[in-house]
Amino acid sequence: MNTIPDMTAADIDEVVARAQKASPLVGVADNETRARWLEHVAAALEAQAPSLIEIAQEETHLPPARLEGEVARTTGQLRMFAQVVREGSYLEAIIDSADPNVTPPQPALHRMLVPLGPVAVYAASNFPFAFSVAGGDTASALGVGCPVVVKAHPSHPRLAQATGAVVTEALRQAGAPEGIFGLVAGHDAGIALVEHPGITAASFTGSLDGGRALFDRAAARPIPIPFYGELASINPVVVTAAADSDRGEELAAGLAQSFQLGIGQFCTKPGLVFVPQRSRIEALLPDHLKPAPHAMLSDSIGTAFKKRTSSYANIPGVELVADVHAAVKGGPSASIFAVSARDFAANSQALSAEVFGPTTVLVGYGNDQELYDALRLIPGSLTGTVHAQPDDAIDELVHILAQRSGRVLFGGWPTGVAVTWAQHHGGPYPSTTSIHTSVGATAVRRFQRPIVYQDAPDAALPPALRRSNPWGIPRRIDGQLRLAG
């Protein structure tokens, strides 16, 4: 397998220096221009999709249909951010007129958000398109005017390089400033990047250990920078007794589909499922266990999965309900474990740690109090799901899940994260390290900071703040929100 050569400190300096040089030019481009850059990248990815997917398949073992879907998600995401940028609310323009009659006199204040500067994006392994080189972090940073330096994920180096070439060429053809996009590779390069004085923010999707190590370095810099990490999530699901009794079959099928989707390599995989004791789901779920149709993303991920599921045997009260070997040599065994809510409570830390791969743990609860007590032991998650019947009283349940997660689902399954205006993909630590999202329109807020101009002449203001509102964006004027135009 070819790899991008690991980069030296001097290489990193050069890539970041180019990003810094591009930064004022990228930042000053108007909404329409930046939106078009994103659309150019989307079109170029579509044009090159067949060859990119071929490389992706070789490097990640993911099947073509899944990769085709992911390219569509990625191009759709780029186009959504183009729309977000055009719409203009993301600038959060606020104008307060001068008032000489108050004490002290109030100056004219014109506020908006401006780009932070060069952003480091750490690509993920499990979405080689949508959370990698041209993924949501890159799209949201470019969209708001930040140059991007991507740290390639070592599990798909050739794809990273090929995608990087497509992005670079698309941006060049669209007339974007040289240096707006760069790509670096190598473990040491990743560390040098987050510590580089020219980098103003970093985003990351990956493991708890790797993410926390980078977070710590970002915070320990002489000038600390925000580190937006999406690290680990167990994604609890709760099934009420009535739901289990009335819809056990449907729920078992749905759960099996969700935790084995992409052979369990999703950060939103349901890893803990709270079911009534002696549930229909537990009885039915083994029938839906499927041999993994392909290998895991990388050998090291496969090894870690095997180690983690083996370690369950050492946790008192945890039993293996069923497992099945993979359909391909070297692929992971899919498995289902079960534990009582009491035994879960005694070992909640070990059982609440994310396990990346096709396995899930059923936690059998005897009554509501046992359920609530167990849920309160779970660390922060991206999602929390309730399956209930219309007559169930679920207020307390929803409250507990909302305190511990960023997305609360009423029915359905947490895998699948719609890329829309309202989406929030984030949650209390360790699911993410910040109060912002990495998916959806508001992801752009991570790469902006406010600035206010006091008593500036109209001509000295950025267009978004001028009296004539030339970009036609929504603004708040003297406390009143005004729609575009």
Place this chain on the structure above:
Amino acid sequence: MNTIPDMTAADIDEVVARAQKASPLVGVADNETRARWLEHVAAALEAQAPSLIEIAQEETHLPPARLEGEVARTTGQLRMFAQVVREGSYLEAIIDSADPNVTPPQPALHRMLVPLGPVAVYAASNFPFAFSVAGGDTASALGVGCPVVVKAHPSHPRLAQATGAVVTEALRQAGAPEGIFGLVAGHDAGIALVEHPGITAASFTGSLDGGRALFDRAAARPIPIPFYGELASINPVVVTAAADSDRGEELAAGLAQSFQLGIGQFCTKPGLVFVPQRSRIEALLPDHLKPAPHAMLSDSIGTAFKKRTSSYANIPGVELVADVHAAVKGGPSASIFAVSARDFAANSQALSAEVFGPTTVLVGYGNDQELYDALRLIPGSLTGTVHAQPDDAIDELVHILAQRSGRVLFGGWPTGVAVTWAQHHGGPYPSTTSIHTSVGATAVRRFQRPIVYQDAPDAALPPALRRSNPWGIPRRIDGQLRLAG
């Protein structure tokens, strides 16, 4: 001088536990209820202002007129946040309707911001009302539904306690949940607070060293929390040759007023003033130097000021232009220093560090390039100010200042921070540690996190997201921003 007794770890546990218990009740209160809590606190502070000001004067040496103004600022701030909460945009409500016809089908998503939970507020010394116990951090956290635990500043312990009692009683009378507000004191208590697992965010206004130490602890927690620190700012001011020549007299008077306001104890004090070589300002400024009319906020602040200004004598090229003894025993000498842009460049780090007190440094530049080069050496500041004539070309100047600060002033002086919708009081590190503001309507964003409800029945949603929009707040629905009602 009486002090609040330092608190033990057990005391801190108790105060935080009460805040945690209050948290769900505070968070679920509606906009109108929370707005009224703030208004109750404002009214109570007004009613108790005479006695509070008396204590404040004894403890801080600040004159009554200044303290009266500050109480008005504080109550005005509480009422502004009440309006912000009532208006409802701060909830950032976004609704995406379900769409079963896309692939994959899009679920219904209802997003809003929710309170983080108990917030630690570290009171500042220099605004014993507006940035202390009942200041902007407390108001913005309470307003969005977070209980607050204030760490009292040791320089005004009796005022902290008296203000805390007024706030506690006002909230009680307004029917707010018990535990919504707490007060702790002592150096060790401050450290225990930021490390307490029940605290979800911290805000701080104070010194670089103290703030960075707390920031480091917040980041190093097993579960890191956001730390919103406002630490140190030099607030560069640039005067063009034409402005110096045409308005030197007015500018010298304005500068003198600004850097000596409150005897220089403001985070927005202009600490570096870039003037043409042999400027009129430098010639005229000494005439405006005034004996400090009162002592500094505390003995330790007075000692630090003396030490810092004395250290200027050791910096090559720095000369004392003028100084004058205080009008009161123990008060600080006011002073003016000057240095050439070249000597500044050689010692920019020492000369760019905030000095809290009545002194400023004039930096004489020979030409624009020297000026720009010098400005590029300055660390992040809260503000950057330009004094120019209409014909001056200032684009590059404004660009440089905008990169290094959060508020760019066209004329005027940085002291004085209007509390309005558009205000931004924050800037690149070390002026602040985050991408958010501590003054103005958007300060509330620091204490909120997003949550999204997927496919929730209307009745299960918080009122802000229900179909009928019972709170009448602005929301974005299917991508379209809709005004209130």
